[in-house]
């Protein structure tokens with residue numbers, strides 16, 4: 001297991017190097033953001049210990065840059081600043097954990113062990129499906145740079161679809177992830193929210209789209225698949241809220257519906273069969 005320690009305080013860096021080597025890790029040390037960026041790009045570290053204040057930059061930017069470059073080594077940040085906002089910022093730019101200076105080496109060592117166990121799989125702070133981007137920390141959704149305004153529930157629903165793109169989600173799975181235990185409504189509410197979400201994404205003609213899987217649920221398809229699919233499946237009104245199981249046809253065989261029915265559906269009332 002190989003670690004990178006990014007710390008400009010030479011004495012602390014030396015203590016960390018000796019302690020972590022005694023724990024059995026191979027340890028590289030860097031005192032600047034620039035060198036650390038190069039090392040972390042060239043090597044696959046099992047974990048990175050990252051100080052926030054560096055002479056030529058800061059740990060937040062370095063962390064965000066590494067994640068942006070597709071480097072997913074677990075990162076634990078060291079912060080001397082006892083500000084909650086620093087910890088929040090660190091986690092939101094892609095750090096996995098933090099310790100406050102002065103810290104106990106035993107605790108840092110345990111946190112590193114836990115991070116190394118989890119591995120360096122991808123865990124982006126911004127979820128992307130095609131040109132659709134969802135930033136959970138900033139609570140924004142953009143398609144090809146253009147903002148899309150969503151309600152809290154619509155945002156949660158889109159995030160679930162995007163994190164599990166191309167995976168069919170049942171209505172009960174969706175309810176389980178979006179609503180809490182107190183929710184005792186029916187699964188029809190899912191159909192209603194999916195319909196709203198489709199309308200919000202309606203302007204996104206070349207983007208990902210939500211397909212109905214008859215009798216099962218829904219799946220977010222990336223734009224790339226749309227060319228090979230029946231264009232009717234991309235119809236934002238393809239799911240009739242009065243007929244959520246899609247007896248009018250499968251997802252790829254949506255029945256053309258008159259505009260008035262679409263408008264009534266958009267108002268949230270049930271369309272006449």
Ligand code: CA
Nearest residue numbers: 008051053054
């Ligand atoms: Ca420092």
